[in-house]
Amino acid sequence: MRERVYGILGDRANRVFVGTFHLLGISMMRSVGCEGFIICGRDEQVRILTDIVGTAKGAREAAERISRSKNEVEPLDDGVKRVCQAYGAVLSQKGMYDFDDLIRIPLQLLETGGGAALHGGKLAHIVVDEYQGVSPAQSRLLQLLSQRTDAAVCAVGDSDQAIYAFRGANLQNFLKFPEHFPGARTVLPEENYRSTGNIMATASGLIRYNKQRIHKGIIHRREVGRPITVIAVPDERKEAEAIAREIETRTGGTSHFRLAGSKTSIDFSPATYDFSDFAVFFRTNAQAKVLREVLSEWGLPCQVVGGQQSKGLRTVMAALWAYLDTGPPEQAPLMQALKTAKEDANLCKYEQDYLLSLTRAFPDMPLKEGVLAIIDELSLLGEVDAFDRRADSVALMTLHAAKGLEFKVAFIVGVEEGLLPFTLSGSDTDVEEERRLFFVGMTRAMDDLFLLYTDLLHLAEGSSF
Numbered sequence: 452m453r454e455r456v457y458g459i460l461g462d463r464a465n466r467v468f469v470g471t472f473h474l475l476g477i478s479m480m481r482s483v484g485c486e487g488f489i490i491c492g493r494d495e496q497v498r499i500l501t502d503i504v505g506t507a508k509g510a511r512e513a514a515e516r517i518s519r520s521k522n523e524v525e526p527l528d529d530g531v532k533r534v535c536q537a538y539g540a541v542l543s544q545k546g547m548y549d550f551d552d553l554i555r556i557p558l559q560l561l562e563t564g565g566g567a568a569l570h571g572g573k574l575a576h577i578v579v580d581e582y583q584g585v586s587p588a589q590s591r592l593l594q595l596l597s598q599r600t601d602a603a604v605c606a607v608g609d610s611d612q613a614i615y616a617f618r619g620a621n622l623q624n625f626l627k628f629p630e631h632f633p634g635a636r637t638v639l640p641e642e643n644y645r646s647t648g649n650i651m652a653t654a655s656g657l658i659r660y661n662k663q664r665i666h667k668g669i670i671h672r673r674e675v676g677r678p679i680t681v682i683a684v685p686d687e688r689k690e691a692e693a694i695a696r697e698i699e700t701r702t703g704g705t706s707h708f709r710l711a712g713s714k715t716s717i718d719f720s721p722a723t724y725d726f727s728d729f730a731v732f733f734r735t736n737a738q739a740k741v742l743r744e745v746l747s748e749w750g751l752p753c754q755v756v757g758g759q760q761s762k763g764l765r766t767v768m769a770a771l772w773a774y775l776d777t778g779p780p781e782q783a784p785l786m787q788a789l790k791t792a793k794e795d796a797n798l799c800k801y802e803q804d805y806l807l808s809l810t811r812a813f814p815d816m817p818l819k820e821g822v823l824a825i826i827d828e829l830s831l832l833g834e835v836d837a838f839d840r841r842a843d844s845v846a847l848m849t850l851h852a853a854k855g856l857e858f859k860v861a862f863i864v865g866v867e868e869g870l871l872p873f874t875l876s877g878s879d880t881d882v883e884e885e886r887r888l889f890f891v892g893m894t895r896a897m898d899d900l901f902l903l904y905t906d907l908l909h910l911a912e913g914s915s916f
Contacts, residue, residue, distance in 0.1 A: 452580075454808060472589045476553035477827045479560055486823070489772075490830040491547040503537050513538075521551035522586035522619035550831075554588045561595040574600040581855075582608035583625040584615045590624040594631055604632055610664040614851060614888045616881065622663055639667045643894075645857055647676025650900050654893040661883045682903045687738065690864050690903045691745035697901065698729050698751055698845060701860070726752055728859040730846040732892045734871045738864060739847050746845060756848035766796040767806065768829040771822050785810050785821040801841065850892045861896035863889070867904040 453469040460467065468478065480488075491499070493514070500510035517535050520527045527535055542548065548556070577597060579585070585593070597604045606628055613622040629635045643651050648671040655669050684690050701724045731742055739755050746753045770792035779788065789810055793803070809825050816824060846858070850871075865871055872885035893900060 471831060472585070472592065473550055473553040473831050474827060476557040476592075477831075479557040480553070481823070483560060485556075487546065489545070489547045490553070490827075491542060491545075491549040492830070493550075495547075496549055499541050500534070500538055503534055503541075518549075518551050519619055521549075521555045521588065523588040523591070524586065524619045524621070551588075554586070554592060558588060558592050558595065561592065561599055564599070574602040576605070577602045578605045578607070580607050581612075582606035582628070583610055583613040583622060584608070584618075584620045585624050586619040587621055587624060588619075590621075590631065597632070604635075611658045611661070611887055612854065612891050614854065614884060614891055616884055626663065626665070637665075639665070641667050642670050642672055644672045645897055646671065646894055647673050647898060649676045649678055650893060650896055653679055653900075654890050657893070658886060658890045661886055663883055677899055680899070680901045682901060684903060684905055686905055687741050687864070688745060690905060691742045692749075693903065694731055694742070694862050694864075694901070695746055695749040695751055697860075697862075698724075698726070698746075699749060701729075702726065724859065726843050726845050727840075729862070730848065730853065730856070730858040730860075730895065731862045731864060732848060732850045732853050732895070733864050734850060734873050734888075736849060738870075742847050742864070746847075752842075752844040753847055754842060754844045756846055756852050763796040763798040763802055764806075764829055764832065767792045767798070768826055770794075770796070771826050771829075775819060775822055779818060781818050783818050785816065785818060785825075788818060788822050789825070850888045853895050854891055857895055857897055859897050860899045860901070861892065862901040862903060863892045864903045865905070866902045 453464075456467055456469055457464040468475065470478070496514050497507060497510045500513050501507050504510050504513055513531060513534050516525075516527060516531045517538065519525050520531075520535070542552075574596070577593065579593060593604065593606075596602070606625075608625050610622060610625055613620060613625065616622075624631075629637065646654075651669055651671040658664070659666075682690075682693050684693055703723075733739065733742070743753060743755055767789075771788065774788050774791055789806055793806065796802075798806070806825075809828055810821075840856075846856075850863070863871070866889075868874070871889060872880050872882055874880045
């Protein structure tokens with residue numbers, strides 16, 4: 452987004468803040484002199500809480516409860532309150548804030564009148580994308596910020612793509628926007644230029660069963676296209692082999708699997724698809740293992756999106772902190788600081804290009820300010836940010852990670868009760884959220900969509916969709 456803004460506005464883009472709610476929170480905190488803190492990542496958070504509660508499982512549960520409390524989703528009971536207090540004391544001792552503090556503290560600043568220091572309190576416009584995914588705390592932050600700065604607010608979102616309740620997002624913030632911002636005007640963009648008519652008609656027919664949504668009639672602007680393909684297989688390995696076979700056919704592959712299994716002549720004409728045109732979506736990360744194994748056996752390059760955060764970029768972040776500790780002169784170039792930090796990081800080309808784009812985004816900042824800006828960006832990177840969209844490989848990712856992406860051909864595996872919609876023993880399933888998640892996966896496909904499942908009888912008996 453920042454690169455696009457700079458491409459349009461040039462040097463004037465330096466006057467525009469572009470970033471997430473969390474990056475906005477960091478900017479607000481630094482604007483009132485809160486500096487030198489380290490952002491506590493998820494792994495470090497669990498380590499700290501494990502020392503407090505005694506088990507990693509208990510630590511993860513406590514982390515979720517604390518996060519939901521800081522995002523104003525639900526209050527803490529007395530037991531978790533004591534854990535939260537001990538956890539906060541450790542963070543304070545280490546000079547750390549966790550991700551949720553980056554919203555909580557700016558909220559406190561705004562409530563006491565201190566947060567308006569951002570941009571001198573003269574924001575004219577605030578544009579928020581993916582507003583259906585904000586938490587109650589983020590929604591309240593936006594309301595207070597607009598009140599303190601007298602800024603006009605434009606929120607962009609889709610009630611049919613609200614899929615992050617597990618992170619504290621609340622669809623009601625989106626549906627109640629006109630109440631939170633009286634006089635707001637609603638604009639419904641109802642034209643779709645991505646997917647074929649068959650894909651959009653099927654996805655629209657699915658999502659209309661949700662009650663919590665803003666109704667809209669989608670008009671497809673592309674051809675009707677080919678029908679959606681539904682494939683029944685005996686097990687998950689056969690699911691993966693069916694996908695591999697389809698990808699190989701479309702790319703003109705000649706692996707020994709295809710040659711040995713073919714009973715007809717093979718067309719060796721030039722391929723019409725690249726590997727990067729394909730994506731496989733699944734509900735849980737555990738489903739990635741068999742898919743990766745089978746595609747590798749077939750000689751098809753793939754990347755699992757969201758597997759791990761980049762160790763190389765974490766190394767760069769630590770090296771930048773160490774560089775600041777040396778007290779370099781303010782006139783030292785930002786590029787030199789980054790070059791020093793990259794020396795032992797073992798970065799891939801995609802990561803190197805990403806760092807280069809960051810230095811270009813902060814060209815006129817003093818050294819310390821620029822280094823801190825890059826550290827902030829790196830601290831907020833999630834697992835999905837490691838996805839190299841330029842790599843010629845098949846993308847394997849969860850349906851949650853697929854949000855905002857598009858591919859010529861998409862496969863959704865495990866379309867069966869228990870996986871999609873996902874159910875845990877003894878817990879209720881939010882069928883509307885699962886339906887929205889399926890809708891998101893379906894509408895990532897531009898030309899062709901494949902739905903695969905391994906239990907024909909179960910699906911025939913009637914699913915929740």
